[in-house]
Amino acid sequence: MLNIIKMDLYRMFRTKSLYVIWIIAAVLMIGTTYLLKAENTADEFEAASQQEIEESYTEDMPALGIQVMIPAGSDGKITVKDIFYGNAQSKFYALFLVIFTVIFVMADINSGYIKNIGGQIQNRGYLVIAKAISLLVYTVLTMAAMVLVQILACRLTLGYMEFGDIKGFLVYTGIQILLHYALLVICMAVAIILKSSVASMVIAICLCMDMMVIIYSAIDKVVSRMGVKDFHLIKYTVTGQIAMVSQNPDRKECLFAAIIAAGFAVVCMAAGSVVFKKRDI
């Protein structure tokens, strides 16, 4: 198992798209931070309140697409934590993460390399578990890189770097890493089950763009007709939690998000593993 993980990590760091995606994400982050400064200077920037952001996700039909809302800083200054929060909850990071996930997961299937190794492993399901573990490394590294780029972007464009509440930032980042990782495992399972890069990529991007809320809303309405009031399926989804976890989550909120993330990750990892083991290569 350790050898399979080493193999996948070696392959991951030899994949050009990993670096291309990181570079594009970094450039966009620097660009958006610069825009923040421009808006702020022109007195046009109005930071969203925490309540506003949360409300946008509890309405029956939240807005589709990516919309970055930066919460107001306590002293009017934008902190790294604020921008990280805005980018994470809007699924800006998730978008880049899922694109690479689909490319990485499908690479050995699309190239046919899997035929060189698939028959020589005692349990083919281990290949999927190893991919999932590699994706955890990728998630942590990407999030860490994004924070570093954000620090750099603040220094370069805003002229200052306020980190914000470090403890709160670490808790929030930890929860977001877990939720983002769960999203990647979902995308991995979808790619393995569908065996199609295009379909998997479309689904992955739709998840990040909140396109699934159309389905969630329909289910909510059906549940409402059955007599269950105030039910919002989105609260029990990984993408919903990514958007709804507050900037300073309490213990209960953290636990709930962690359960959702762990539940989806375990179920999707198991499903992908079983399907891949049973299916002919």
Place this chain on the structure above:
Amino acid sequence: MSEILLRTKGLTKQYGHQKAVDHVDVHIRKGAIYGFIGRNGAGKTTFLKMVSGLAGVTSGEIEMFGCKGRELSKIRSRVGCLIESPGLYGNMTAYENLKIKCKLFGIKEKGYIEEILKTVRLEDVGRKKTKNYSLGMKQRLGIGLALVGEPDLLVLDEPINGLDPQGIVEVRDTIQKLRDERNMTIIISSHILEELSKIATDYGIIHKGMLMQELTREELMNRCGERIEVTLDQPEQALPVLDAMGFADYQVTDKEHIYIFERLNESAQLNMELAKAGIPVKGISITSEELETYFLNLTGGAKDA
């Protein structure tokens, strides 16, 4: 007879109602180069995928290295394979492609990858990405990948398909070198029979998912050599006569022909016995044929091709 390294019993693979491989029993000797012959769609690749662990078995049994059933998972690493086209990461070099598989096997030995590159004659490719390789180079790298982990059984599916004459010679030489230097057992499927006949020591002929015949090179050469060819309207009527005369090595090839591969000097006596039994014989002659013709006759003639 040498030790049997791979044996299948009633091996079957079914997709829906279609049987791609139908109750195939093969026996592959240790150290043999087993030529697996069959037309496109005969079931060669499916059979080889099952042997390589890439496809599940619908029914039947595979016994390899003395292991069968669940025990097979323990010896899977001893089977290297190149199934269909070589699966390579196009944006990586040959070295990197091999390195990935070495990581899987935990191989850290210095010079190991260089040695494999040398074996498959790709030692001079440098940093060239595999997407820029010729088909022959890709096939050889595919064989190289199959060699990682020192397998005892090498499964090669159509390794010379689409290659130019030079490429064919290179792959053939590589296969022969592996057998001679590493005493590997090799299963190689192809429908280019003349090429296969240059290296194979044993043959299995598969047609419509069923194994038609399994024979050694000597047996095949004998069969492709001289034989008595009897032409008559109802071959089955002649079988009791053949049995009574003690002929054992014969074959009814179609609705009009029987081939007898032994006692070629008794054709006149056979003709007389058939006449005595009241069986009209249209023709009786001693003939020989090419490997390709033998294969076509065995699998229903050129009309089905």
